Amino acid sequence: MFNYLERNKVVLVYLPLIFYWLLLFILTSLPSQSVPSVGVNDKLEHFAAFFGLSFLLYLALSLQKKSPLVRKNAFLFTLIIASFYGLLDELHQLIIPGRSCELIDLTADILGAILGVVFFKIVFLKLFKREELPA
Template sequence: MIKKIFKYWFPLFIWALLIYLFSARSTGVVTEIHWGDFIIKKTAHIIEYAVLTLLSYRAMKESGISKTNAALFSILFAVFYGATDEFHQAFTPGREPKARDVMFDTIGSVIAIYSVWNLLPKAPTKLRNLAEKFQLS
């Protein structure tokens, strides 16, 4: 039981902690918005919350939750975590909460589940085998 918790839930905890630590860093005041910077930051939101969702999905599925419920709860968890992370940024110097960032977090989460459910079954065998190795399928 402890081994299963460590194998499936610990990576999720570590990833969530990394998200928290990165968002707790102060940033300088930005006066101009550069499109390149905007695209990089929003892409990072999408990727980090896609990973959070996949880790959550895997942990829940391996804990005996049905695939459907694991997918739904993983998306809800990622959206909730993204919203609380934005709230936390209200208290971080140089940061401000943005509902738009929660939207990008949600997009990443939905893309992750969509990919596992709809794209992965059609993917090349090597990719499907890799997903099985990580217990995503």
């Protein structure tokens, strides 16, 4: 399974990550009145968004070959990148009408990122009996 992902990583990993991340940025750049409500708690939306982002980002960092250091430490780099993006996103929302920068939102982002990577490591890797995907 991972060999297949590695051979087709541009289409199966990198493009979904790019599109997902762009969608997150677009949705958080819209005034709050412009974004349809999905009927769940705002913090759960933050959690779910960063769960998905970290899942895709961890997969991408694990499959890249340009930096052995990043590949070996994909877990840590994913958490650093996702957390930093969460912080930037919260600060960015200060200038968006109807949005605000809240520490609790950043906390939900970071928790979503942590559990997204943990989910990937525990469930996904065990299901597919990972062969050479690092840490």
